[in-house]
Amino acid sequence: MSLKNAFTIIFGKLMVKTLHLLGRDAGNFPGLVLWTINKDCLKAFKVDCPIVAVTGTNGKTSVTNYLSHIFASGGKKIITNPEGNNLDTGICSLLLNHCDMRGRVHADYLVLETDESHVPVVYSKLNLQTLVLLNFFRDQLDRNGEVETLILKVKKFLETFEGNVVLNADDPNVARLGLANPNNKNIHYFSVDRYQGATDKPYEVGEGKFCPFCDTELVYDYYQYSHIGKFHCPKCGFGNIEPEVEIKNVDLTVPSFEADGETYKTAHNSIYYMYNMAAVYTAAKLYNFDKAILHDTFEHFEVNNGRLERFEVDGSSLLVNLAKNPVGANMTLRVMNEQAGSKELLFVLNDNLADGHDVSWIWDINFSVFNNVDRVVTSGTRAYDIAIRIKCSGYDPDKIFVYPDLDEATASLFSTKGDKFAIANYTAIQPTRAAIKRYKSLKENGEEK
Ligand SMILES: [Zn+2]
Known part of the structure; x- marks a missing residue:
């Protein structure tokens, strides 16, 4: 180990220890400091185990948690975020x-x-072993720039990558990356059959309606959600991919899906969630995990961090x-609209730094399809905009x-009985969960607010 790397690790460890002694949660801070003093600080670590990474606009936290649960259930010692x-x-x-x-x-496995x-x-x-790529949507334009720039960044990385690449065959933005390195034989496509x-016709706004190779408009047999669906290019033939894993017989009422001839019950009932499970299944299959572990995980595991949390x-x-972007919000609205009976919606919108100050993305949400929505409560720093x-x-x-104060909004939401849905963006999600828990505990302890 070079002297610089040795210093980087010792300095970093001391920083973490000091923060712990001060009773502070170290969080992102030590990494930020280390990165500032040594741009190559990641090279100072000695990671000998395989790394599985999950990326994409929507669903990566859920998929990472599911995969971590499967690896841990399979008796593996994992480190994850x-x-x-x-x-x-x-x-x-x-x-x-x-x-x-010593940085070891x-x-x-690392599941990141x-x-x-x-x-x-x-x-x-x-050293990455497997990259799982879920989807590419417009997201937080302030930070990421156009989605095409982002795709090209990942494409450049994949041009020389020879490890496993797990790709969503139904997202043209993702599927195109399977051709980034013709020498890579470890491309694993997943798909979900028409549900x-x-x-x-497209139901919501989407990206990637044109062929990335010849600019011809893509032809869709059907759309599952947004621009995700069965597509092909009539000119150059892009699309029509034979997936390695095809999720079939998606039934949102049970809910369940079929993979490799076996039926799996699931904890949630949206097509968006089924795509996440397809990615999880395909990655887990690469590592030969026991089917019993998959059954148990799909049916019972809950992430409980505001991602489809009940x-x-x-x-x-x-x-x-x-929901950080229109597609995420549209997905929740779709779940809401597909449920029979009347319901109410809480929408919490913030415009803090991590959300992006520009909230114009809310104009791409498809609110015109409300089905039996009796009442809407809005909150957050941009409660009036939404x-x-x-x-x-x-x-x-x-x-x-409209209640900019979250506790007031929560009390208003629960002033009636019945099914409720809540959508919150990035910095709003944890305060929203906290407000719900506060309200629940007040009610359960019999203290009327
Ligand atoms: Zn084409």
């Missing part, structure tokens, strides 16, 4: 927390959620979902209630 500290500095902090004074990281734009920089320094809610409050059921957006979709403004 379940809360999604997925930038280079976050991964650096994670390794610093788990290494010894002891685990059977990794931000799309950070894939090239992190894995030019750490009952698929449409012949709450039972005061006799009402509430499903909370994070209320106006929903009003402009034609929804009755008398049914929209």
Whole structure:
């Protein structure tokens, strides 16, 4: 180990120890400091175990958590970032927390959620075995720039990568990357067969409607959601991929799906979630995990961090979902609309730094398809913006209630009984969960607010 690397690790470990002694959660900070003093700090770690990385616009926290659960259930010692500290500095902090004074990281596997734009920089320094790529949507334009720039960044990395690449065959933005390195024989496509809610025309806004190779408009047999579906290019033939794993017989009522002739029950019932499970299944298959572990994970495992998280409050059921972009929000709305009976929606919108100050993405959410939505409550630093957006979709403004304060919004939401849904963006999700838990505990302890 070079002197510089040895110093980097010792300095970092001392920093983490000092923060712990001060009773502080080290978080991202040590990684940030280390990155500032040594741009190659990731090279200072000695990681001998395989690394599985999960990336894509939506679903990477869930898929990382599911894969981690499967690896751990299979008796593997894993290190992971379940809360999604997925930038280079976050991964650096994670390794610093788990290494010894010589920088050695002891685990059977690292399972790492990794931000799309950070894939090239992190894995030019750490040895990646498998990259799982879920989807590419427009997301936080302030930070990431156009989605095409992001795709090209990952493509450049894949041009020389020879490890496993798990790709969504139904997203043209992702499927195209299977051709980035013609010498890589380890490309594993997954797909989900047409489900009952698929449409012949696009239902929501999407990216990637043109062939990335010849600019011809792609032809879709059907759309599952957004631009995800069965597509091909009529000119050059891009698409029509024979997937290695095809999820079939998706049944959102049970809910369940079929893979390799076996039926798996699942904990959630959206097509978006089924795609996540398809990615999990395909990656798990590469590592030959026992089917019993997969059955148990798909049916019972819950991430519980605001990704399709269920709450039972005061006799009402509430499903909370994070949405950082129109596709995420549309997915929750789709789950809501596909459920029979009347329901109410809470939408919490913040515009803090991590959310991006530009909230114009809410205009790409498809609110015009509300089905039996009795009431909408809005909250967050941009509570009025989202209320106006929903009003402009034609929804009755008398049914929209604006409470910038989250506790007031939560109390208003639960002032009626019945099924509820909540959508919150990035910095809003944890405060929303906290407000729900506070309200639930107040109710259960009999203290009326
Ligand atoms: Zn083409």
